[in-house]
Amino acid sequence: xxxxxxxxxxxxxxxxxxxxxxxxxxxxxxxxxxxxxxxxxxxxxxxxxxxxxxxxxxxxxxxxxxxxxxxxxxxxxxxxxxxxxxxxxxxxxxxxxxxxxxxxxxxxxxxxxxxxxxxxxxxxxxxxxxxxxxxxxxxxxxxxxxxxxxxxxxxxxxxxxxxxxxxxxxxxxxxxxxxxxxxxxxxxxxxxxxxxxxxxxxxxxxxxxxxxxxxxxxxxxxxxxxxxxxxxxxxxxxxxxxxxxxxxxxxxxxxxxxxxxxxxxxxxxxxxxxxxxxxxxxxxxxxxxxxxxxxxxxxxxxxxxxxxxxxxxxxxxxxxxxxx
Numbered sequence: 249x250x251x252x253x254x255x256x257x258x259x260x261x262x263x264x265x266x267x268x269x270x271x272x273x274x275x276x277x278x279x280x281x282x283x284x285x286x287x288x289x290x291x292x293x294x295x296x297x298x299x300x301x302x303x304x305x306x307x308x309x310x311x312x313x314x315x316x317x318x319x320x321x322x323x324x325x326x327x328x329x330x331x332x333x334x335x336x337x338x339x340x341x342x343x344x345x346x347x348x349x350x351x352x353x354x355x356x357x358x359x360x361x362x363x364x365x366x367x368x369x370x371x372x373x374x375x376x377x378x379x380x381x382x383x384x385x386x387x388x389x390x391x392x393x394x395x396x397x398x399x400x401x402x403x404x405x406x407x408x409x410x411x412x413x414x415x416x417x418x419x420x421x422x423x424x425x426x427x428x429x430x431x432x433x434x435x436x437x438x439x440x441x442x443x444x445x446x447x448x449x450x451x452x453x454x455x456x457x458x459x460x461x462x463x464x465x466x467x468x469x470x471x472x473x474x475x476x477x478x479x480x481x482x483x484x485x486x487x488x489x490x491x492x493x494x495x496x497x498x499x500x501x502x503x504x505x506x507x508x509x510x511x512x513x514x515x516x517x518x519x520x521x522x523x524x525x526x527x528x529x530x531x532x533x534x535x536x537x538x539x540x541x542x543x544x545x546x547x548x549x550x551x552x553x554x555x556x557x558x559x560x561x562x563x564x565x566x567x568x569x570x571x572x
Contacts, residue, residue, distance in 0.1 A: 258542075258543050259552060259554065260539060260546070261553075263498075264521055265380060265444050267299075267379055269298025269299055270298055271535070274500050274521050274522065274523045275299070275525070276502060277302060277382065277384070278304060279524075280301075281302075281303050283300045283343075283347050294351040294352040295351055301357050302339070303357065304384055305335070305357060307368055310331050313329060314467070315466050316466055317467075319464045321476065323474055324475065326472055328465045328468075328471070331387070344376055349379075355379060356376070356382065358370050363407055363410050366411055374417055379417070381417050381420065383408065383419065383420070383421055384422050384449070385403075385408075386426070386449045398424035399424055399427040404436060404440075408421055408437045418443045419441065419442050419444070420442070422445070424448070425448040425450075430447070430484050431488060434491045444498045444499065445488055445497065445498075447481070447519075448485070449471070450471025450477070452471065453469065453471075453472040473503070478505070478513075481501070481502065482501075482503070485503075485514055485519050489518025493518070499521075500520070500521045501514030501518070501521070501523065502514075503523075505527065506534070508541020508542050512542065512545055516561045520555075
């Protein structure tokens with residue numbers, strides 16, 4: 249006789265920093281604008297996603313980088329948008345009031361060139377209806393010669409600490425893979441007051457037009473996303489999870505997720521929720537497919553809720569993964 253608990257529809261909702269997300273999917277910053285783009289697609293529904301990360305927002309408006317800004321690569325995509333956005337005041341006054349907060353959660357994404365800018369943008373989002381704030385510490389620090397905040401644990405911690413003082417909302421730190429020790433960075437950010445992590449941000453790369461003998465991107469380099477980076481992202485999520493687990497800090501795992509199987513890999517590696525971004529560009533309805541696939545997996549394995557699967561990766565021995 250089958251177990252009645254297994255016959256019920258599995259619970260794929262997740263808890264993230266005290267917020268209940270109706271599904272584990274988070275639409276990633278930069279991939280869905282300010283939350284309205286995909287509502288124009290027939291069949292798309294925000295009820296299929298747990299949260300939407302809004303486009304990266306700075307203190308003042310930015311025009312972004314010169315074209316080309318996007319380039320398709322084998323199993324991936326390079327982008328160098330350059331944080332084009334209308335500035336935080338416009339987002340808070342004009343954009344947020346148009347969003348339907350009854351359908352899903354909304355997470356602001358804060359970017360900046362100085363610690364002070366991060367803190368001020370965070371403060372202005374604190375007095376807004378967004379459910380949480382994600383800080384993109386991969387931006388260059390203009391006071392340190394352009395070194396990305398997220399590539400240095402000390403700089404990362406300073407940004408998190410300043411933003412922590414500026415808001416009482418859940419604070420999510422987006423970690424860069426372009427650094428020596430992502431686990432140490434995570435430790436420092438936890439000490440500075442982050443409530444969660446999103447991991448990973450894009451890897452840096454470039455593409456060359458061999459006929460013109462010039463870079464394809466106007467900015468020369470850009471962020472690589474898509475399935476090509478998934479193996480790197482999985483390892484980084486697991487490394488961060490080993491730091492987060494004793495503190496109960498959740499992770500939004502991201503980097504090349506394009507199927508339910510991909511999402512489950514990230515959950516097993518330690519992610520509590522999963523980010524979907526590049527896959528939306530070629531399949532805007534992929535979220536519903538991922539949700540159905542996760543439900544089917546849970547049902548087949550006799551699990552009543554997704555949370556039972558988080559960090560369920562079984563290692564040969566309890567050791568920190570080492571470089572080969």
